[in-house]
Amino acid sequence: MSKKQHSIDEQAFARLIEVNKQRIVRICRIYAYSLPDQEDLFQDICFQIWRAMPNFKGHAHLNTWLYRIALNVGMRYQQKNKKQREITHNEGILQWEHSPVPNAATQLEQQEQKERLYAAIRNLKETERAVIMLHLEELSYEEIAEITGLTKTNVGVKINRIKKRLLQLLTPKSTSYER
Amino acid sequence: MNDKDLQDLWNSPSPNDPFIIQQEKLIQQMKTRMKKFDKDIKRRNIREYTTAVIVFIAFTFFGVIAFYQNNYLLTLACTIISLGCVFIVYKLFTAQVHISAKAVYTMSNKDYLYYELEKVNEQIKLLKSVFWWYLLPILIGCILFFVASTFTTKALCMHIIFALIITYAIYYANQRTLETDLVPLKKDLEEQLANLE
DSSP, X not given: OHHHHTXXXXXXXXXXXXHHHHHHHHHHHHHOOSHHHHHHXXXXXXXXXXXXXXXXXXXXXXXXXXXXXXXXXXXXHHHHHHTTOOOOOOOOOEEEOOOOOSSHHHHHHHHHHHHHHHHHHHTSOHHHHHHHHHHHTTOOHHHHHHHHOXXXXXXXXXXXXXXXXXXXXXXXXXXXXXX | OBXXXXXXXXXXXXXXXXXXXXXXXXXXXXXXXXXXHHHHHHHHHHHHHHHHHHHHHHHHHHHHHHHHTTOHHHHHHHHHHHHHXXXXXXXXXXXXXXSOHHHHTTSOHHHXXXXXXXXHHHHHHHHHTHIIIIIHHHHHHHHHHHHHSOOOHHHHHHHHHHHHHHHHXXXXXXXXXXXXXXXXXXXXXXXXXXXXX
């Protein structure tokens, strides 16, 4: 195992994480609630990517491969958390910075809305979360089917159903939803 | 709010998004974790197999000595314990789900959940039958060992009671793990899979 480790292209790994960090962080926000937990999960995902990298043959699309790892690790993380395992937080590798905001009021409102969206997604069933997250990440039905193992038709049906529920959770007073 | 609004909201940057990943630290941490991961697995395997090998060698040795001293009951006790150890290792080894651990997370969510469910089912099967494949052979071996050794009746009773208490404690702990951890986990995984059907 340690011999294979030498064949990891560290630069490629660093680039992959850098390019996809926001995607990974969004997934972390759904499966872990506090910042230290999110950072732990982020590191777990990075670690599994690191382990799986030497075996990546390019048969799957890089995005599909990455989302599969991130979601599977996220689901496992949540299962472990259900058992209320004591988590020891690793040393931080992320710098969580607060960016200067040009229009603070708008930003704050958008952030609040985003937090509501996260909360609404967290209220969904675990597998529904994965499907809707991938849809929000703007992946095609085909890609979502490949990642989750559902059929393409099933993905479409599920997304429509989940979106309705999500919107109800997000805006309880809303009565209509435009596609 | 429509589909695009939701996607835009989801993909919009948050003020507390991480802007900097300390790359050197990240790579260093991956290397350290990988080393620790390898070491932990090696250590666990060595611990499990070494214990079995030591017990096997020790009781085979006692058994051979007992055989040459014509103490056949003790020989039988040692043989049962030695074979019990081999059987436990065999049982644990065959119960492992043989999929490369590296490939697990690259499966589709559905396959991953099936893999996890298979693992949990295997564990449940093992724990449900723990008395028959783990505790009983060793308990029988131990009782015969105590009977064959030169104990007084009182000491023999004490030893047998002690062995029974230990056996029950191990059995109870295993059944508790089954009820509190594995059965709910199985139910959870089955629910998740049902949602993916």
